[in-house]
Amino acid sequence: MSTKKTPTSSGFFVSQEAPINTDNPIPTPQSAPPDILRCAYMEIVVTDLAASREFYVDALDLVVTEEDDTTIYLRSMEEFIHHNLVLRQGPVAAVAVFSYRVRTPEDLDAAVAFYSELGCRVERRKEGFTKGIGDSVRVTDPLGFPYEFFYDVEHVERLAWRYDLYSPGALVRLDHFNQVTPDVPRATKFMQDLGFRVTEDIQDEEGTVYAAWMRRKPTVHDTAMTGGDGPRMHHVAFSTHEKHNILAICDKLGALRRSDAIERGPGRHGVSNAFYLYLRDPDGHRVEIYTQDYYTGDPDNPIVTWDVHDNQRRDWWGTPVVPSWYTDASLVLDLDGNPQPVTSRTDTSEMSVTIGADGFSYTRSDDGEDMPDWKKGEHKLGNQL
C-alpha cells in the first residue's frame, strides 16, 4: 500500500497508508492487542461537583444514571451502557481515565499481556474501578496516559425513543477523545500497534506532523493525538443528531448568561468534515459538541492529509482558532491519582506556524496571493486587536 499523497479538488491530499513515520518508536509487542470496540467513557476529576452538575446536567442535558455526594455518572440519550462520563469530586482538576470497551472478556487478558510486555504499570480489578463496570484493566500507557479496558458493564435503558425527554441540544452519543502529546508520530505508531487506523492528519512539507486522528469504530475517530506539551487531555466530544442542535446549545448558554463557556465555534471543521462547538466546563476541561462526520469502515478508506498552512483545515470557513485552544489542556493522572508530569513539545507548534503575520497560510494554494492583512496567519481576531 502506498503512502503517496494525491491532491484532491477539496484542497487536501489522500493516501492509502498513513504517511507518518517515527524515528523514536515504542517497540511493537509480540502479544496481540485487545480488540477495542470504541471509546466508551471518560472519568474526570472536578473541583466543585455542584458547579459541574450545573454545566453537564442543567446546561448540556446529559442523563444522570446515578449520583452520590462525590460522584455523578452521566450518559447520552442513545447509550445503553451505564455511563459515558464520570464526574468525581477531587482536589485537582484532571482526567482519571480514558476508557474503551473491548469485544470479549478475553480481550482483558490481551490488554494485560500487551501492556505488561511494554513494561507499563497494569492493574486489573474483577469488581471494576467504577460503579456500573465489571472486570477491568487500567494501565499507564507508554505515552503517560491512563487507559482502561472493560467488557462487563451494567446495561441501562437506551432513551433514544424518549422524545419527550429530548432537549433542543440533546447529546446522543459519546464520539471521541482528544489527547495532547509532544511527539505525534511516536504516539500514532503506538496507537497503530494497539489496533487503531489513522483517518486524517495535519502535516507540513517537511513531514512535521501536528495532529493525527484515529479510529476503531467506523467514524473519523475514537481518539486523536494533538501535538503539544503532554500527556494532557485536549477534549472529550459528544455528538448531537443535527447541526441545529449545536446552535440550540449556543442559544441556551446565551440565555443562561453562560456564553463565557463557549471557547471556539460553532463552525465546520475541515478535518473530519464535522460541525463543531468547543466549550470549557467550570474547571476548564474542554468539551466538544460534534455532529455529521463520515463513514470510515472500509479497509481501503482513504487517509486524508491536510497542509498545516491550509487556512481551512481546522475551520472550513477560515474562522480563526483562538490561542487558548492550542495551549490549554487538562492534566492526566497516574493510577495512584497523582498528576502526570508534562513534557514539552520540541517539534514546531501548530500555533506558531499559523498564528501571527507569518504570511504562510493560504485559502487558495495556487493563486500566489498572501492572505489579506486583516486575516494574516488565519488569526483575524488577533490581527485586529
Ligand SMILES: [Fe+2]
Ligand atoms: Fe474533536
